[in-house]
Amino acid sequence: MSVRRPPPNGIARQDYDSKKKRKVAEIYQALSSSPIDVAALRRMAISEGGLLTDEIRRKVWPKLLNVSTDDLPPPPEPDLRERSTDYQQVLLDVRRSLRRFPPGMPDEQREGLQEELIDIILQVLERNPQLHYYQGYHDIVVTFLLVVGERLATALVEKLSTHHLRDFMDPTMDNTKHILNYLMPIIDQVNPEVHDFMQSAEVGTIFALSWLITWFGHVLSDFRHVVRLYDFFLACHPLMPIYFAAVIVLYREQEVLDCECDMASVHHLLSQIPQDLPYETLISRAGDLFVQFPPSELAREAAQQQAERTAASTFKDFELASAQQRPDAVLRQRFKERLRLEEPTKSVLTKPRTNRFVKLAVMGLTVALGAAALAVVKSALEWAPKFELQIFP
């Protein structure tokens, strides 16, 4: 496993810098083309290094979410807090969120941002009464606040909340639980031994709950890693965070297997996320897994308890990747589509379980090619000739 670090010697450093420069240029080119090349921006957000700087993020994140920067929501009204039934809980959570702010930041500045954080959350909730606040939502919103500032953050978070985060914001967490149900089937595809071990430990999936519903914002202490992941998730299918969660577990497979096989030990091990993960490698792997075992393939297993059958082709998944729909709703909708279709679309991939090793071989290959980029583009035709160009050798 190669961990990408700043290269050691001068020549490599130069090489790295020039790649970065090239990527910056490509991003600006995509931004200035008419119409804006959103597909290219998505690939940039996924490929190594992501969007590189907060300055670029301020420009690209709105594009990834299809939010117009000219038409931002109005500032909050003065009595917003009095009207809100969520204010108390939000206040409690934001007050305790000191760790989300840069350590050197003066208290006064941080307190100002915390006030803004409360306002953004309450404003989005008020404008969208179908959305329900959950503890951890503030961990997502703070990331946007710190990168793009209050007004734009409000717009981005609103869009995100009605799409990627929509399931987490239902009145109950049933759909969130449903999404967590994808975790074990993904692990099973890659390493059945780890899967079986975790099943016999009865560890459940709650160790990954905060990862999922905060997009890892709650558990990673280095803000640079958080924004790098947000680049990735913003560019991808809403279920990508659960693939990333699976990749983290799989990356720690030896630790897991060495652990005592009981709920407490395994839960404890997994919920303590290592802070020095090789993010670029893991991002690439998560993309691979998404391509190889798209949600449609896993839906059957994930939905077992709910007697819900869903199916779709990998093509469908690519389309959905750019459509950014509500993950659970997507699955349901595809179920309906499937009923309408006479002939079930065939997956290009082999059946799970039987050909695991073939798939692993494919995985090695796609890692080398940065296949994460596959997971986002509109159609299969589009990526074939291009995606090689998106990654650094």
Place this chain on the structure above:
Amino acid sequence: MMAAAAVELESSLELSFSGGGGGGAGLGSLPPARSRIFKIIVIGDSNVGKTCLTYRFCAGRFPQRTEATIGVDFRERAVTIDGERIKIQLWDTAGQERFRKSMVQHYYRNVHAVVFVYDMTNVASFHNLPSWIEECKQHLLTNEIPRILVGNKCDLRNAIQVPTDLAQKFADTYSMPLFETSAKNPNDNDQVEAIFMTLAHKLKSHKPLMLSQPPDNSEIQLTHGPKPALPCWC
């Protein structure tokens, strides 16, 4: 760049105090000798101090800062009771209602005891106790499981909203022992300790253990260890 050391994180410190030295060991490095495990679940409204209490017991001090608990956090500590090594596992749950409905049930499995927590300075957290108790009943297979009631934040003397006699009456109704305590107060060093150790004793003996809290100034009394009195929890 963040200086990780400068940031105290409640969940990063999961101490295992081993009885025979070598302290600070993580879970993985505990000696393989099988010690009995007592699994205790801690529940109650958001912000009542569940994370602080469990941290206090397992790490020996009040955490500088906590964050909202999402889902369930786990802490443990090894203790020695009457010469037997015992692991006390504390499952610190999220207080927000939406989590408890679909998320927390899994963690009720095989619990040996339940700790209900309310915030003495927040009467709403006290009024919500019946729904926590009711829910707990649905998840537990048996009535035999010891349950205790903890009123936290008694250090905030001027802000107390839940009088002791009211809380005591409530506890009596549900046949639970009541403790009023503070996860924060540095002077009550042994008090949080005493609460969990009392539970551990009870669990170890498998016999009904009498517990009580004197109506006034429990803070001092408890540091001398629990005194048998009423009520009984069986």
